[in-house]
Amino acid sequence: KQEVTQIPAALSVPEGENLVLNCSFTDSAIYNLQWFRQDPGKGLTSLLLIQSSQREQTSGRLNASLDKSSGRSTLYIAASQPGDSATYLCAVINTGGFKTIFGAGTRLFVKA
Amino acid sequence: GAVVSQHPSRVICKSGTSVKIECRSLDFQATTMFWYRQFPKQSLMLMATSNEGSKATYEQGVEKDKFLINHASLTLSTLTVTSAHPEDSSFYICSATDRGSYNEQFFGPGTRLTVL
Numbered sequence: 036k037q038e039v040t041q042i043p044a045a046l047s048v049p050e051g052e053n054l055v056l057n058c059s060f061t062d063s064a065i066y067n068l069q070w071f072r073q074d075p076g077k078g079l080t081s082l083l084l085i086q087s088s089q090r091e092q093t094s095g096r097l098n099a100s101l102d103k104s105s106g107r108s109t110l111y112i113a114a115s116q117p118g119d120s121a122t123y124l125c126a127v128i129n130t131g132g133f134k135t136i137f138g139a140g141t142r143l144f145v146k147a
Numbered sequence: 148g149a150v151v152s153q154h155p156s157r158v159i160c161k162s163g164t165s166v167k168i169e170c171r172s173l174d175f176q177a178t179t180m181f182w183y184r185q186f187p188k189q190s191l192m193l194m195a196t197s198n199e200g201s202k203a204t205y206e207q208g209v210e211k212d213k214f215l216i217n218h219a220s221l222t223l224s225t226l227t228v229t230s231a232h233p234e235d236s237s238f239y240i241c242s243a244t245d246r247g248s249y250n251e252q253f254f255g256p257g258t259r260l261t262v263l
Contacts (some may be wrong), residue, residue, distance in 0.1 A: 068249070069251065069252065071254070076238075076257075076259070077256060077257065078153075078254045078255055078256040078257040079191075079240065079242075079254035080254075081252070081253065081254070084251045093177065117171055124190060124191070126252075128252075134179065134196065135192065135193060135242075135252060136193075137190045137191045137192075138190060139189070139190045139194075140190050
């Protein structure tokens, strides 16, 4: 059974700092991995999707990596801004049925 | 990018009534839609997977007679919470998969259900 873990559960950093969010999964038979952002009381915004054959994806100040063999993904946020404050969710899409399993998320607070 | 809408965004109902939530893919055909619920400060829990024209597949522990899902077209799926109780109060979110995008999921804005 696939399990997704995100560390840390919460993070507070000063503005301008580079930071890394971690995601680990137990079953490497994944189809792809997706990082999302969720603001309080809102739905999810897709940030980056990494296919199982890829090792990383970049969008602006965000870079996501994937190491399937070790069951890990990281989300790197460069030069953090107060507007980056949100909960970041990692989701793994399994092969066969394409069921999505979410991690519990990392709550990020960027102080001005 | 692909857009998914949900309606209503917020609903308050009395215990015992039924509530229908709609999920629509606005600019793509979604052969598969997913329904999730999220409790405060917790992550999303998959409730069911809905494929167009067939019965939904429910996750273990989710009552299919209580949470009725209908996926009548490639752009619309509905979730009906029947005989709602206060413990059904939650944030319900749908997502739709665009097969042209490596099964990337696009999420709706969510529906906040409060059962009094």
